[in-house]
Amino acid sequence: MGPELLGFATAGICAYAADLGLFIWLRGPVGLDPLTAKALSFVAGCTVAYAGNALGTYRRAAAEVPRLRQYGIFFAVNIAGALVQLLCIAVSHYGLGLTSQRADTISGAGIGMALATVLRFWGTRTLVFRTAGREATWTG
Numbered sequence: 001m002g003p004e005l006l007g008f009a010t011a012g013i014c015a016y017a018a019d020l021g022l023f024i025w026l027r028g029p030v031g032l033d034p035l036t037a038k039a040l041s042f043v044a045g046c047t048v049a050y051a052g053n054a055l056g057t058y059r060r061a062a063a064e065v066p067r068l069r070q071y072g073i074f075f076a077v078n079i080a081g082a083l084v085q086l087l088c089i090a091v092s093h094y095g096l097g098l099t100s101q102r103a104d105t106i107s108g109a110g111i112g113m114a115l116a117t118v119l120r121f122w123g124t125r126t127l128v129f130r131t132a133g134r135e136a137t138w139t140g
Contacts, residue, residue: 011052019045077123081116088112
């Protein structure tokens with residue numbers, strides 16, 4: 001499972017960089033509103049993560065479903081992860097009354113990101129790239 005985690009993390013870091021970079025560019029030079037910019041950068045980040053996992057981490061996993069359907073499931077898993085992060089912020093900010101920027105960052109980018117990453121890893125290996133056994137791991 002070590003190489004699988006490493007491959008998943010590498011794809012995730014690349015996806016995060018693509019998401020952040022595109023968001024900054026769309027908000028800055030392009031001048032889009034923040035929600036549109038984030039929606040577009042989120043889709044781009046999901047696409048980079050899917051490609052990294054499909055072509056890297058799980059490249060030996062035989063596709064049990066067509067790639068487009070597989071991407072749709074992957075996208076849904078990532079939406080669920082984003083909702084986990086939002087839920088953590090909502091609970092902390094509105095439920096517990098921790099309203100500082102630091103508390104929002106810790107709950108969303110810290111606790112929420114950790115929980116969302118566990119969900120994404122589970123969903124990616126269980127729902128998207130299912131294999132009989134777990135022999136389809138990234139080997140470098």
